[in-house]
Amino acid sequence: xxxxxxxxxxxxxxxxxxxxxxxxxxxxxxxxxxxxxxxxxxxxxxxxxxxxxxxxxxxxxxxxxxxxxxxxxxxxxxxxxxxxxxxxxxxxxxxxxxxxxxxxxxxxxxxxxxxxxxxxxxxxxxxxxxxxxxxxxxxxxxxxxxxxxxxxxxxxxxxxxxxxxxxxxxxxxxxxxxxxxxxxxxxxxxxxxxxxxxxxxxxxxxxxxxxxxxxxxxxxxxxxxxxxxxxxxxxxxxxxxxxxxxxxxxxxxxxxxxxxxxxxxxxxxxxxxxxxxxxxxxxxxxxxxxxxxxxxxxxxxxxxxxxxxxxxxxxxxxxxxxxxxxxxxxxxxxxxxxxxxxxxxxxxxxxxxxxxxxxxxxxxxxxxxxxxxxxxxxxxxxxxxxxxxxxxxxxxxxxxxxxxxxxxxxxxxxxxxxxxxxxxxxxxxxxxxxxxxxxxxxxxxxxxxxxxxxxxxxxxxxxxxxxxxxxxxxxxxxxxxxxxxxxxxxxxxxxxxxxxxxxxxxxxxxxxxxxxxxxxxxxxxxxxxxxxxxxxxxxxxxxxxxxxxxxxxxxxxxxxxxxxxxxxxxxxxxxxxxxxxxxxxxxxxxxxxxxxxxxxxxxxxxxxxxxxxxxxxxxxxxxxxxxxxxxxxxxxxxxxxxxxxx
Amino acid sequence: xxxxxxxxxxxxxxxxxxxxxxxxxxxxxxxxxxxxxxxxxxxxxxxxxxxxxxxxxxxxxxxxxxxxxxxxxxxxxxxxxxxxxxxxxxxxxxxxxxxxxxxxxxxxxxxxxxxxxxxxxxxxxxxxxxxxxxxxxxxxxxxxxxxxxxxxxxxxxx
Numbered sequence: 016x017x018x019x020x021x022x023x024x025x026x027x028x029x030x031x032x033x034x035x036x037x038x039x040x041x042x043x044x045x046x047x048x049x050x051x052x053x054x055x056x057x058x059x060x061x062x063x064x065x066x067x068x069x070x071x072x073x074x075x076x077x078x079x080x081x082x083x084x085x086x087x088x089x090x091x092x093x094x095x096x097x098x099x100x101x102x103x104x105x106x107x108x109x110x111x112x113x114x115x116x117x118x119x120x121x122x123x124x125x126x127x128x129x130x131x132x133x134x135x136x137x138x139x140x141x142x143x144x145x146x147x148x149x150x151x152x153x154x155x156x157x158x159x160x161x162x163x164x165x166x167x168x169x170x171x172x173x174x175x176x177x178x179x180x181x182x183x184x185x186x187x188x189x190x191x192x193x194x195x196x197x198x199x200x201x202x203x204x205x206x207x208x209x210x211x212x213x214x215x216x217x218x219x220x221x222x223x224x225x226x227x228x229x230x231x232x233x234x235x236x237x238x239x240x241x242x243x244x245x246x247x248x249x250x251x252x253x254x255x256x257x258x259x260x261x262x263x264x265x266x267x268x269x270x271x272x273x274x275x276x277x278x279x280x281x282x283x284x285x286x287x288x289x290x291x292x293x294x295x296x297x298x299x300x301x302x303x304x305x306x307x308x309x310x311x312x313x314x315x316x317x318x319x320x321x322x323x324x325x326x327x328x329x330x331x332x333x334x335x336x337x338x339x340x341x342x343x344x345x346x347x348x349x350x351x352x353x354x355x356x357x358x359x360x361x362x363x364x365x366x367x368x369x370x371x372x373x374x375x376x377x378x379x380x381x382x383x384x385x386x387x388x389x390x391x392x393x394x395x396x397x398x399x400x401x402x403x404x405x406x407x408x409x410x411x412x413x414x415x416x417x418x419x420x421x422x423x424x425x426x427x428x429x430x431x432x433x434x435x436x437x438x439x440x441x442x443x444x445x446x447x448x449x450x451x452x453x454x455x456x457x458x459x460x461x462x463x464x465x466x467x468x469x470x471x472x473x474x475x476x477x478x479x480x481x482x483x484x485x486x487x488x489x490x491x492x493x494x495x496x497x498x499x500x501x502x503x504x505x506x507x508x509x510x511x512x513x514x515x516x517x518x519x520x521x522x523x524x525x526x527x528x529x530x531x532x533x534x535x536x537x538x539x540x541x542x543x544x545x546x547x548x549x550x551x552x553x554x555x556x557x558x559x560x561x562x563x564x565x566x567x568x569x570x571x572x573x574x575x576x577x578x579x580x581x582x583x584x585x586x587x588x589x590x591x592x593x594x595x596x597x598x599x600x601x602x603x604x605x606x607x608x609x610x611x612x613x614x615x616x617x618x619x620x621x622x623x624x625x626x627x628x629x630x631x632x633x634x635x636x637x638x639x640x641x642x643x644x645x646x647x648x649x650x651x652x653x654x655x656x657x658x659x660x661x
Numbered sequence: 662x663x664x665x666x667x668x669x670x671x672x673x674x675x676x677x678x679x680x681x682x683x684x685x686x687x688x689x690x691x692x693x694x695x696x697x698x699x700x701x702x703x704x705x706x707x708x709x710x711x712x713x714x715x716x717x718x719x720x721x722x723x724x725x726x727x728x729x730x731x732x733x734x735x736x737x738x739x740x741x742x743x744x745x746x747x748x749x750x751x752x753x754x755x756x757x758x759x760x761x762x763x764x765x766x767x768x769x770x771x772x773x774x775x776x777x778x779x780x781x782x783x784x785x786x787x788x789x790x791x792x793x794x795x796x797x798x799x800x801x802x803x804x805x806x807x808x809x810x811x812x813x814x815x816x817x818x819x
Contacts, residue, residue, distance in 0.1 A: 249756075359672070375683065383691075396698035396793045398716065403694035410686055521752040523733055582756045601753035605730040613753050 018083050021071035022162040025112075028064040028119075029152040031057055035122075035145030039138035043210075051138035058126035058141050061148065062119040069116045072161055073103045082168035085109060085161040091172035091578055093549035094180070101185040102175045107309065107325075108161035110188055114305075115155055117192045118148045121200055125225075132221065139207035147199050150332045158325045174578035177550070183243030191236025191263060195301045197229025198266050201273065202298035205291045206340055209347045219281040219290065224638035226277060226294075227495070230270040231634030237263050238627035249584030249599040251519065251615040253623065256404040261384045262304030265377055269297040272373035274634075279366050280353075283427055286367065287351040291344060293370065299337035300377070305329050307384070358429045365422035369415070376411040380404060405514075409463060416470030416507060419500065420477035442480050446473045457516060457618075467511025475504035495637025499630045506626025512619040521601075525609040533616055535596065536560050541608055542600070550574045552585070555600050555610065559589065566596075573600045594618045696767065700797035701739055701746040709770060717746060717776055718765040718794040726760065739764065739776070743799040746770075750778040763794045 035057040042050025072085075076099045081087040089102045089109070098105075104113040122144040129137045155161075204222040208214040240263065245253045254260060273293040280290040310326025357363040383399045390397045420442065424435045449472040454460050460468065478500045485493065518533055526541040540556040552572040559567045569587035576583065586599035594616055601611025697715045699708065709715055722738035722745055729735070733752055738745040748766055758764060758781060766778035 379687065382687075386691075386695075396796075398696045398698065399691070400694040400696050403690050406690045407687065521733055523731065584756055599753070601733070604728065604733070609730075611733050611753050 017071055017075060017078075018080065018162045018164060021068050021075070022160070024064045024068040024071070025152070025156055025160075025162065028061055028068060028115075029149065029156055031061040031064060032145050032149040032152050035061060036142055036149045037145075038142075039145075040142035040210075043135050043138045043142070048134065051134050054138045054141040055126045057145070058119075058122045061145075062116075062123040065112075065116050065119045065152075069103075069112055072109060072112060073100055076100060076103050079172070080168075081170070081172050082164050082166060083161070084163050084165040087165060087169055087172045089173070089175050091174040091549075093578070094172075094175060095548055097185065098175055098180045102179075104188050105175050105179045105184065108155070108159040110192075111151070111155045111159045111309075112161055113189060114192050114196060115148065115151050117189070117196045118144075118151060118199065121193075121197055122148060125200060125203075129221075131217075135211070136207065136218075139210050140203050143203035143206045143210075144199060147203070147336065150335065154325070154328050154332065158328050174549075174576060177574065177576045177579065177581065177583045178247060180549075180576075181243070181247055183239065183247055187236060187239040187243055190232055190239055194229055194231075194233025194236045195263070195266065195304070197225070197232055198270060198297045198301045200225040200229060201294040202336075202340070205294040206343065209291065209340075209343045212347055212350050214287055214291065214351055216281050216284065219277055219287075220643060222294075223274075223277050223281065224640070224643045226270065226274055227634045227638035230267070230274055231631045231638065233263070233267050233270060234627055234631040234634060237267060238624050238631070241627075242624055245620070246586055246588055249586045249613075251586070251597050251599070251613070251617065253513070253620065256383070256401040258384050259304075259308050261380050261404075262307045265300040265304060265381055265384075266297050268373050268377035268380065269293055269300050272370035272377070273297055275366050275369045275373075279363050283357065283363055285353045285357060285363055286370075287353045288344075288348055289367075289370065291351060293374070295337065295340045295344065296374075296377075299333065299340070300381075302329065302333045302336060306333055357427070360425075360432055361429050362422060362425040362427045365418060365425050368418055369422060372411055372415050372418075376408065379407045379411065383407070409467075412507075413466060413470060416474055416503070419474050419503070420481075423477065423481050423496075423500070439477065442473070442477045446476045449476065457512070460511075461515055464511045464515035467507050467515075471504045471507030471511065473504075474500055474507065478504065490642065491640040492637045492642060495633045495635070495640065497633070498636055499633025502626045502629025502631075502633060504626070505622050505629060509619045509622030509624075509626055513617055513623060516618050518616040519613070521611065521613050523604050523609050524612045525605075525607055530614065532614055534561055535566065535616075537598070537614060539610070539612065542603070542610060549578075550576045553600070553603075555587075555598070555612070557587070557598055559596060569596070569598050571598045571600045573602070590621060592621070595620050698765075698793045698797075700741045701744040702741055702797075702799070704746050704770060704776070705744045705774075712769065714767055714769055714779070716765050716767050716793075717748070718763070718797065719746075720794075720798070721758065721760055721762050721764055723760045739766070741797055741799050742801050746776055747774070748776045748778050750781055752781075755781055765794065 035054065038050050038057070039054035042048070042053070075083050075086050076090055077096070079086070079090065079092060079099070081090075085106070085108050089106045090099055094102065102109075104110040122141065125144060126137070126141055129140065132140070201222050204218065204225070205214075208218050240260070241253045244255070245251065273290070273296075276286050276290050276293055279286050306326060306329040309329055310323065383403050387396070387398055420439060421435060424438055446469065450465070450469040453468050453472070454465055478497045482489070482494075482497050520530070520532065522530065524530065524539040526539060529536050529538045531537075536559070538558045538560075540558060542553050542555045545552050545554050552574045554570050554572045557569040557571070558565060559569060567589040569589055571587035572585040574583045574585055575581075582602075584599050584601075586597055588598075589596040597613075597615035597617060599613045601613065603610050697710055699715055699717055701717065701719050703709060704717060717739060719739040719741045722740040725738040725745075727736050734749070735751070735754065736747060736749050739748050740746075748768075750766065750768075755764075765782040766776060767780040767782070768776055768778040771777050
């Protein structure tokens with residue numbers, strides 16, 4: 016019965032989405048106030064109905080209703096409660112429903128925080144968001160319905176993929192989706208502005224906190240995914256340039272470019288068209304990512320058994336949204352004239368350079384990701400190795416790091432390079448000293464690592480000086496920017512050290528054997544079998560000591576989940592400020608209790624994620640700047656005044 | 662030339678230069694890191710890149726896995742049900758590596774026709790078959806012996 020109610024609320028949600036897509040927009044074009052007024056209530060109702068749908072699916076998992084095919088496939092009687100709840104979004108159908116709920120949350124948030132906009136603006140933005148949720152509701156309802164029954168109900172379920180029985184899965188998808196879907200808000204705002212044929216700084220100012228917030232979530236989601244892959248997959252890697260990872264990275268790159276261009280667009284009335292284009296690009300890449308993940312056209316470690324019908328559906332949505340948006344853009348681009356004049360030597364130019372660097376990086380990643388598809392059309396099967404992405408990315412990010420401080424120090428409109436360089440000279444000296452100290456401390460560092468460390472130090476030192484010398488009030492927007500930039504610096508340092516000075520060894524270890532690894536003595540005590548919750552584990556016992564003192568006792572596991580019958584590696588990690596120790600078990604090699612063991616030392620790997628978290632915090636902090644909200648109040652006052660006069 | 666035009670010309674030259682450099686870098690990085698996929702039949706027909714890495718994929722032939730007991734060396738045959746190629750590997754194997762499981766290895770073919778693998782790829786999900794592998798498999802002979810450890814999820818998913 017419950018499943019049928021979920022089915023019904025989902026269908027009703029689709030109806031509400033189509034009303035939201037049509038009524039306010041119709042009201043806008045026919046200048047009908049009544050229809051325009053429907054936008055907000057429809058947005059709230061849509062949220063309520065889809066949320067109920069989602070909660071019903073959660074309830075079906077908690078109550079173990081195996082007559083629902085989706086529940087049966089992804090849960091079983093032995094599954095602990097917390098994973099039964101997270102199993103709701105553990106596979107395709109449920110995760111798309113979660114996507115949908117998050118879409119309606121953003122829509123409702125826009126409805127709630129749009130008091131400063133005029134009625135017609137609200138109507139347009141919410142209608143565009145309604146069009147987007149309509150497409151995805153139809154996608155869930157027709158191709159990925161999680162409420163379908165399978166009669167007769169099996170006695171026991173099939174279990175959740177063991178890799179997903181982990182705290183990482185509980186939080187990673189919802190956060191990532193907040194970012195993915197959040198990109199639809201700047202998209203909708205841009206489309207609404209194009210529909211109205213006018214885009215002014217109020218619009219841009221209003222869209223900035225939304226972009227920052229969505230970008231912050233996206234950043235955090237990617238960080239969580241990377242962290243999860245690191246400890247859960249047992250290979251010790253943190254980024255594989257896998258198509259699905261790239262799918263989340265592409266909108267991030269476009270979003271980063273968008274955030275910086277918005278600054279110019281708002282404050283200097285330049286690059287208006289480029290801003291709109293990047294907003295369209297950001298969301299289109301989110302949808303493209305969904306297509307890549309859901310269609311299974313690309314070989315990926317993430318791709319789960321997939322259905323081509325779904326791929327075609329998402330591709331159609333992509334064609335409609337991106338195609339429609341670009342068509343509209345082409346029609347209206349001539350109205351987006353920017354007036355702000357500026358010289359080549361100015362902050363505008365540097366921020367333009369930022370957006371170009373990030374869009375080129377985005378294009379490079381896209382090319383590497385999609386190239387196997389082009390080749391396949393000619394009957395050749397290829398894949399693009401991670402070194403391609405690694406070296407491309409390095410070449411894109413180095414100029415970024417070098418130019419970043421210039422962008423902060425240059426003045427708007429017109430500035431002298433010599434003035435900026437003079438101002439940056441002390442920072443440059445300190446940076447060089449720092450980089451040389453690091454180099455001697457950790458030598459030998461190769462060229463790439465040295466450049467990376469230099470870039471990180473450069474960004475860090477200049478950001479610090481910027482805060483110290485800042486004249487005027489340090490607003491949240493300024494703080495947010497610098498927190499994010501310091502995050503970039505810390506990330507650059509972490510990634511350079513981790514990538515170029517890490518240590519890895521695969522070896523056979525017999526009980527009692529000691530391996531010396533970079534000053535650590537790692538003793539293998541043996542493996543014992545344990546029964547824990549819903550799995551059986553062969554648990555290794557390692558004692559790590561340095562200079563005779565015990566540093567850590569580590570217990571990596573090889574788990575067996577009886578239901579699906581496949582083993583899974585659970586690495587043991589001893590995290591640290593300057594290094595992680597990482598041990599994972601392969602399989603038993605001989606009757607003397609010898610096992611295949613992988614030992615890693617990962618220097619400064621935490622710094623990388625720490626940098627990402629700082630970027631996220633910077634994004635959120637800047638989004639909460641009062642400037643964005645104070646203006647709202649002023650405008651409201653203005654509107655009231657207007658009414659009073661009229 | 663007016664100053665504005667001069668500036669514009671400068672900007673265009675700079676952009677072209679940038680695009681040019683980026684293209685060259687891109688093509689070099691790309692050429693070096695492209696990996697071809699080959700099935701055992703193609704490899705035995707001599708259709709594979711010599712002296713550079715490529716990917717070979719197929720099913721792990723049943724009963725062909727031989728593991729050493731005093732090192733991490735392992736050898737097995739990869740099959741597309743028509744032809745088999747021997748693979749050597751040393752290191753930790755992915756969790757889902759076993760008989761009759763689809764797999765992809767990256768490495769080179771040595772002079773004895775043995776594939777020396779540097780890496781064997783793992784999958785997150787036991788129902789998932791890499792598309793290349795699925796496409797390159799020949800018809801399974803009716804007398805081909807498999808232990809049925811795959812479950813019936815594939816059918817249920819449709």
